[in-house]
Structure formats: C-alpha cells, structure tokens
Amino acid sequence: MELTGAEIAIRCLQEEGVEYVFGYPGGAVLFIYDALFNQDKVKHILVRHEQAAVHAADGYARSTDKVGVALVTSGPGATNAVTGIATAYMDSIPLVIISGQVPTGAIGEDAFQEVDTVGITRPCVKHNFLVKDVKELAATIKKAFHLAKTGRPGPVLVDIPKDISNQKAEFTYPSAIDIRSYHPPLHGDMDQLKRAAKLLLEARRPMIYAGGGVVLSGASAQLTDLARLLGFPVTNTLMGLGSYPASDQQFVGMLGMHGTYEANLAMQNCDVLLAVGARFDDRVIGNVEHFGQVPRKIIHIDIDPSSIAKRVKVDVPIVGDVAHVLGDLLAILHSSKQQPDQQAKAAWWKQIDEWRGRNCLLYKNSDEVIKPQYVIETLHRITGGEAFVTSDVGQHQMWAAQYYKFNQPRRWINSGGLGTMGFGLPAAMGVQLAHPDATVACVTGEGSIQMNIQELSTCKQFRLPVKIVALNNRYLGMVRQWQEFFHGNRHSESYMDALPDFVKLAEAYGHIGMRIEKPSDVEPALKEAFARKNDLVFLDFKTDQTENVFPMVPGGKGLSEVILAEDL
Amino acid sequence: MRHIISLLMENEAGALSRVAGLFSARGYNIESLTVAPTEDPTMSRMTVVTSGSDEVIEQINKQLNKLVEVVAVMDMNEGDHLERELMLVKVRAVGEAREEMKRMADIFRGRIIDVTEKSYTIELTGTGSKLDSFLQAIDNSLIMETVRTGACGIGRGDRILKL
Numbered sequence: 001m002e003l004t005g006a007e008i009a010i011r012c013l014q015e016e017g018v019e020y021v022f023g024y025p026g027g028a029v030l031f032i033y034d035a036l037f038n039q040d041k042v043k044h045i046l047v048r049h050e051q052a053a054v055h056a057a058d059g060y061a062r063s064t065d066k067v068g069v070a071l072v073t074s075g076p077g078a079t080n081a082v083t084g085i086a087t088a089y090m091d092s093i094p095l096v097i098i099s100g101q102v103p104t105g106a107i108g109e110d111a112f113q114e115v116d117t118v119g120i121t122r123p124c125v126k127h128n129f130l131v132k133d134v135k136e137l138a139a140t141i142k143k144a145f146h147l148a149k150t151g152r153p154g155p156v157l158v159d160i161p162k163d164i165s166n167q168k169a170e171f172t173y174p175s176a177i178d179i180r181s182y183h184p185p186l187h188g189d190m191d192q193l194k195r196a197a198k199l200l201l202e203a204r205r206p207m208i209y210a211g212g213g214v215v216l217s218g219a220s221a222q223l224t225d226l227a228r229l230l231g232f233p234v235t236n237t238l239m240g241l242g243s244y245p246a247s248d249q250q251f252v253g254m255l256g257m258h259g260t261y262e263a264n265l266a267m268q269n270c271d272v273l274l275a276v277g278a279r280f281d282d283r284v285i286g287n288v289e290h291f292g293q294v295p296r297k298i299i300h301i302d303i304d305p306s307s308i309a310k311r312v313k314v315d316v317p318i319v320g321d322v323a324h325v326l327g328d329l330l331a332i333l334h335s336s337k338q339q340p341d342q343q344a345k346a347a348w349w350k351q352i353d354e355w356r357g358r359n360c361l362l363y364k365n366s367d368e369v370i371k372p373q374y375v376i377e378t379l380h381r382i383t384g385g386e387a388f389v390t391s392d393v394g395q396h397q398m399w400a401a402q403y404y405k406f407n408q409p410r411r412w413i414n415s416g417g418l419g420t421m422g423f424g425l426p427a428a429m430g431v432q433l434a435h436p437d438a439t440v441a442c443v444t445g446e447g448s449i450q451m452n453i454q455e456l457s458t459c460k461q462f463r464l465p466v467k468i469v470a471l472n473n474r475y476l477g478m479v480r481q482w483q484e485f486f487h488g489n490r491h492s493e494s495y496m497d498a499l500p501d502f503v504k505l506a507e508a509y510g511h512i513g514m515r516i517e518k519p520s521d522v523e524p525a526l527k528e529a530f531a532r533k534n535d536l537v538f539l540d541f542k543t544d545q546t547e548n549v550f551p552m553v554p555g556g557k558g559l560s561e562v563i564l565a566e567d568l
Numbered sequence: 569m570r571h572i573i574s575l576l577m578e579n580e581a582g583a584l585s586r587v588a589g590l591f592s593a594r595g596y597n598i599e600s601l602t603v604a605p606t607e608d609p610t611m612s613r614m615t616v617v618t619s620g621s622d623e624v625i626e627q628i629n630k631q632l633n634k635l636v637e638v639v640a641v642m643d644m645n646e647g648d649h650l651e652r653e654l655m656l657v658k659v660r661a662v663g664e665a666r667e668e669m670k671r672m673a674d675i676f677r678g679r680i681i682d683v684t685e686k687s688y689t690i691e692l693t694g695t696g697s698k699l700d701s702f703l704q705a706i707d708n709s710l711i712m713e714t715v716r717t718g719a720c721g722i723g724r725g726d727r728i729l730k731l
C-alpha cells in the first residue's frame with residue numbers, strides 16, 4: 001500500500017515497538033503530527049522544550065534497554081534539541097531523533113526555520129541522515145534504530161524535509177538490515193582473553209574498574225560473577241554505578257574526582273587492572289602522567305576500539321561486547337586450575353581495608369542546618385534503595401552518587417560525560433513513563449532545576465508522580481566550591497539571587513510543594529512525599545550553604561593527591 | 569611522523585565532511601586530502617596525509633574506522649607503498665629563462681602543457697618531496713602560480729585496499 005512519508009515514519013516507529021515519542025510540533029513536522037493523530041499505538045508526550053524531549057527520551061532509554069525516540073521541528077526545534085543529543089552522545093545512549101526540515105527545494109536558501117541540522121549535529125551523533133527520497137525513508141529509519149542500539153550505542157538523527165513527509169511511496173519495513181561498513185564485534189579475541197585470564201590469576205594487587213559500558217551491555221551479572229569468583233575489589237565510575245552492587249563487601253565505592261579514598265588509592269596502586277566498559281577519562285583517573293607513575297598491567301575490554309589506548313597504554317586490549325567478553329572470560333577462569341595467590345590477595349585487602357578505615361564519606365551531621373548528605377542518606381533509607389534516581393549536575397549529583405547506594409543497574413540516571421544541568425527533571429519523566437509504578441526521584445539543585453523547570457507542566461499533563469528532591473543551598477554550589485579552592489574564594493556570579501518560592505511554583509503548576517528547613521523535618525517530609533504515590537512533590541530542602549563535596553582530587557592532580565574533609 | 573591513510577567510503581553526500589570534521593574536531597593535522605569515486609560508483613577513495621605521534625596515528629585510524637560511512641581504512645605506512653602527487657606550475661618564460669625552464673622541466677620529467685609568449689605551464693607528478701625539489705630548483709621569482717592535488721597512495725604488489 002502507498003503511504004505518505006509521514007505515515008511511513010509513524011509505521012516504522014510502530015514496527016520498532018516504540019511506546020513513546022517525546023516531542024514538540026512545528027511547521028516542518030505537521031504532516032508527521034497529522035499521522036500521529038490518526039493512530040494510537042505510539043503515544044506522544046508533549047514536552048515544553050525540545051531539550052527536554054531529548055532528555056526524556058534519554059531517561060527512558062537509560063532506565064530500560066530500549067531506544068528512546070524524540071521528534072522535533074526544523075530550525076529552532078532542532079537547535080534546542082542539540083544539548084539533549086550531545087548529552088546522549090557523550091554517555092552512549094541509544095536514541096533516534098526525528099527532525100523536520102524545510103522542503104528539499106528550499107534547502108540552502110536560508111528558508112524560514114532552516115538550519116543545517118545534519119551539519120550542526122554531526123559531531124554529536126553516532127550517525128545522521130538527511131532523507132532525500134521518500135522511497136528510502138523506511139530503510140533509513142530501520143538503519144537509524146539498528147545503529148542506535150548496536151555496537152557502542154548512541155543517538156542517531158533522521159532529518160526529514162517537509163515535502164518528503166507528504167510524498168507517497170510503497171511501505172515495507174525491512175526485517176533486517178546490513179550496513180556493509182558496520183559490523184560491531186560481539187566476542188573478543190580468544191588469545192587476548194587467555195592472556196587476560198593469566199594476568200588476572202597472577203595478580204597480586206588486582207582491581208576491577210567498571211564503567212557505563214557494563215550497564216549498557218547488560219553485563220552486571222557477568223561482572224558480579226567474575227568479581228566474586230576472583231574475590232577482587234571492584235570500583236564503578238559515575239556512569240557505572242549500580243553495575244556492581246554497592247552494598248557488596250568487595251565494592252570499594254565510586255572512583256574519580258569525587259570518588260572514595262579506597263577506590264582511588266586501589267586504582268592507583270594496583271598491579272593488574274581490569275577495565276571494563278570504561279574509558280579512563282580525565283574525571284576518573286585525573287592526571288595521566290601521575291597515573292602512569294605506578295607500573296601496572298592493564299586489561300581493557302570495550303566495544304569501541306577507539307576508547308582503548310586513547311589516554312593510557314593498554315597491555316591486553318579486548319574489543320567486544322562487554323557481556324559476551326566477560327562471559328567468555330568467566331568460562332576460561334572456571335576451567336582453569338590456577339587460583340589467585342591467596343596470601344597476596346589477603347595482604348592487598350588488608351591494605352584496602354586500611355584505606356577504607358579512613359571513612360572518607362563521613363560527615364558531621366547537624367541539628368541546626370540540613371546537611372545535603374543526610375538528605376540523600378535518608379532518601380536512600382526510606383526508598384529502600386530501590387528508587388530510580390535521576391540527577392542534575394553539581395554538588396547534589398556527587399552526593400547522590402556517593403550516598404545513594406545503588407544495587408542494581410539502570411537505576412542511577414545522570415549526565416556524566418557532558419554534565420548537562422537541566423537533565424534531571426525531563427529524564428525523570430522518561431523514567432517514570434517507562435516504569436509507571438516505580439518510585440522516581442530527581443535529585444537536583446536550585447540552579448539546575450530552573451534550566452528545565454517548565455517540564456513541571458508536562459508532568460502535570462501526563463500525571464507523572466516524580467519526587468523532586470532539591471538540595472537548595474542558594475549557590476551554584478559546585479562553582480562556588482571550585483572558586484573556594486582555586487579562585488581565592490571569590491564568588492563570582494555563583495550566588496543564585498532572587499530565587500523563586502519553589503513551593504508556590506510547584507503549586508502554580510498544579511503540584512505539591514514542601515519546604516524543609518530543619519534537620520528533624522527531613523525524614524518525615526520525605527516519608528510523606530514518597531507516600532503520595534500519585535502526586536508530584538517538589539521538596540525544597542534548605543541545605544547548608546557552605547558544604548563541599550569530599551573527597552576531592554583537584555583537576556589535573558593524581559588520584560592519590562586527594563583532599564579529604566578531615567584535612568581541612 | 570607523516571602518514572598516508574587511504575580509505576574507502578560510501579559515495580554519499582556528507583561523507584567527506586564527516587572525515588574533515590573528525591580531523592578538525594579532534595585536532596588532528598591534515599596535510600592534504602584528496603577524494604574521488606572509484607571503479608565501483610557506490611564508493612569513493614580518499615587519501616589523507618597527516619602527521620602525529622604513533623598514539624595519535626593509531627587514534628586517527630580507529631576514529632576513521634568508527635565513521636559509519638567509512639568502509640575500509642589502510643595506513644599506507646604500515647607496509648610498502650607508492651605515493652604520487654600531481655602539480656601544475658605556471659612560470660614566467662621569457663628571454664634566457666625560457667630555455668632554462670624547459671631544461672628544468674625535462675630534468676624532472678615534467679611536461680609543458682600550455683605555452684604562451686610569456687609563460688609555460690608545467691605538469692609534474694611524483695612524490696611530494698620531488699615536487700618540492702622542483703620548486704626549489706627553479707627561480708622562485710618566476711613562479712606565477714602553482715596548484716597541487718595532494719598525495720594519493722597505493723600499496724605495492726599484493727597490498728590491496730578493496731572491500
């Protein structure tokens with residue numbers, strides 16, 4: 001049957017099993033919106049800003065293992081989406097973004113609402129397409145989904161000119177697609193795997209460093225089995241949290257700039273490092289030269305060869321899907337008669353426990369002023385550690401990462417790579433839609449929340465009972481912290497003056513707002529809010545204005561050059 | 569070190585800017601870049617001449633491979649290869665210089681492909697450094713304009729870049 005391009009686009013989404021499209025209409029996508037109107041399989045979530053559409057699709061994707069879908073119009077619709085796309089790109093999140101474009105005949109004429117969307121997004125997508133022939137539309141969308149979710153996942157954009165969405169073509173959705181230049185590997189090289197197993201079994205001070213790739217490939221079970229089999233310590237990156245159970249004795253906490261003392265020192269001092277789905281970025285290992293001062297053998301498993309040996313030299317590179325590679329590695333280890341040296345391992349654990357004994361996350365609680373760490377600890381307690389927690393960017397993000405102990409993957413949803421303020425609330429919408437009965441908390445700051453505050457309206461329309469946990473310190477706290485440490489404590493533009501009354505603001509949008517000013521009210525307020533299963537509650541916690549995030553490895557320093565709260 | 573990297577890529581609009589964008593976004597050097605369709609009209613072959621440390625060159629190869637439209641990548645410097653570049657030079661050719669220019673063109677196995685009363689246009693092929701030598705060998709003040717294609721490379725013997 002002949003369908004219009006717009007109908008084809010929607011039929012493709014149906015064929016892909018897409019539940020939700022997050023979007024915002026405009027001239028160039030009117031035919032597509034018309035096609036949406038005439039069906040009810042794919043539900044459209046009308047956001048209030050295109051950035052939020054992409055973040056919501058992103059939150060949906062991160063909390064499931066499905067592809068998130070966003071739909072935006074040409075020109076400003078597409079440029080508004082760019083921050084969302086870049087956010088997903090940096091964290092390798094599978095998205096398909098459909099953007100409208102001016103009619104093919106008008107392209108290049110500076111037409112109304114024309115931008116070179118494919119050009120603008122090129123550096124922050126896995127791939128993008130401009131559809132020039134309606135006959136190629138279905139295959140292009142098929143390719144987009146295939147590219148988004150296979151290999152190293154990422155956002156893929158399909159730009160559809162308005163005339164294409166109104167021209168007709170025969171619709172058939174290809175059941176499979178082969179892109180001749182694109183065959184991401186699944187299994188790692190067997191010889192390398194054997195070398196890796198040998199190194200692991202001979203290690204005296206081993207360490208497992210696991211990142212977002214473990215979450216993305218669904219390899220938590222394999223990682224946990226491997227770590228338990230060997231009895232090695234495990235650390236997670238900010239993106240990897242939940243890929244190994246935080247309550248497990250072998251877990252030494254998050255590493256990196258605000259990682260635990262024990263994780264960073266074990267990372268620095270290990271003799272064999274198994275890096276899994278992680279990329280040694282600057283926020284994780286700090287200064288590369290300093291990291292290189294201690295000799296160690298590195299085994300690096302990653303789906304993306306360009307992540308391997310990018311910042312550090314690697315002894316055993318293994319390119320493949322983390323779940324497959326870890327599965328194969330486990331099989332080799334199971335069939336090996338050799339065991340890691342128990343004495344060496346015990347000595348190493350003794351050392352790690354000594355570092356652990358510093359209790360680097362200990363903070364001084366107060367009866368007068370609400371400590372942000374206390375809010376997160378209480379949040380963890382009253383949600384039984386079972387909530388989906390999204391976050392914005394700043395101090396609150398780090399405290400959430402440090403004090404909410406994630407035992408499961410895909411529960412911790414934050415913008416790690418791009419560090420996008422404004423991510424938390426729209427991401428929470430996507431998470432809540434994907435998991436309608438789950439508890440979803442958005443940990444945020446009074447700065448970040450205002451970057452996409454308009455989404456309170458979307459939450460109202462679609463009855464999304466997200467709990468907003470705002471750690472309101474009346475500062476752009478993370479900026480203030482850096483100014484304190486590195487800029488002579490000059491608070492240049494880091495005070496959030498003229499803040500709105502968030503309680504009234506929440507009420508204006510039709511939600512419930514609560515202001516919490518006393519430490520003794522923290523727990524009752526959280527309990528009350530989370531008991532309201534069907535309501536969005538905005539919890540405005542007036543927290544300690546001067547609190548800083550510790551431990552801290554200052555930018556450009558080495559992992560052992562850490563500042564602890566007790567040092568000050 | 570200087571490397572010649574050859575790639576086969578889909579003959580699609582935008583593929584070239586993906587490669588060029590990759591080099592500028594990641595701060596890699598481009599000395600020259602040439603591209604044209606191959607005998608298979610769905611594919612183009614590109615030659616990029618770049619330079620960098622071993623680590624940078626390794627990253628360039630990996631990053632190029634990662635581009636969806638790139639079908640195959642070969643670093644020519646990893647084996648025996650040939651390199652050729654074409655240059656057209658227009659020189660002033662009057663009086664004594666007219667004979668001298670002809671002589672130099674012959675020595676470098678160049679061909680004079682356009683002649684006017686006052687000028688010659690000389691066509692030369694060879695490695696980049698041979699073309700450089702020619703320019704150094706002639707009187708610089710006589711050069712009116714030059715245009716070079718940038719290098720293209722091919723493996724020797726059995727070294728073949730094909731799908």
Ligand SMILES: Cc1ncc(C[n+]2csc(CCOP(=O)(O)OP(=O)(O)O)c2C)c(N)n1
Nearest residue numbers: 394395396419421445446447448476477478
């Ligand atoms: C879009 C964007 N702009 C600027 C920044 C730089 N930045 C990082 S953290 C931060 C402060 C965030 O303040 P707030 O949301 O109040 O959180 P807090 O640090 O106080 O917990 C800023 C401005 C950013 N990450 N994202």
